[in-house]
Amino acid sequence: MEIKEMIQKDIKDNKVMVYMKGTPEVPQCGFSAQTVNVLKSYNVAFGARNVLEDPALRQGIKEFTEWPTIPQVFINGEFVGGCDIITEMHKTGELKKLLAA
Numbered sequence: 001m002e003i004k005e006m007i008q009k010d011i012k013d014n015k016v017m018v019y020m021k022g023t024p025e026v027p028q029c030g031f032s033a034q035t036v037n038v039l040k041s042y043n044v045a046f047g048a049r050n051v052l053e054d055p056a057l058r059q060g061i062k063e064f065t066e067w068p069t070i071p072q073v074f075i076n077g078e079f080v081g082g083c084d085i086i087t088e089m090h091k092t093g094e095l096k097k098l099l100a101a
Helices: 003-013 030-040 055-065 083-092 094-100
Strands: 016-020 047-050 072-075 078-081
Touching: 003 016, 003 047, 003 055, 016 030, 030 083, 078 083, 083 094
Parallel strands: 016 047
Antiparallel strands: 016 072, 072 078
């Protein structure tokens, strides 16, 4: 399966999907850890892929979204953003509304 097809399947099959450095259990960067902690605070299930395990995925997700940084979060099939955007949405209450939709 090509990287683009894998990404499309991931975001279709998971209400919330995170492309991150490390895993939700063992994040390997502070931004990925922050993103996972915010999502866990809502008790929502989410899929995750470790971009450090696959250089093609790491580059492919950046090309797919035209966004240069990791982590990247998709909710309801749409690219939402990275750590800063998720954290800001959490603070304003927007994330809670989006996750409830």
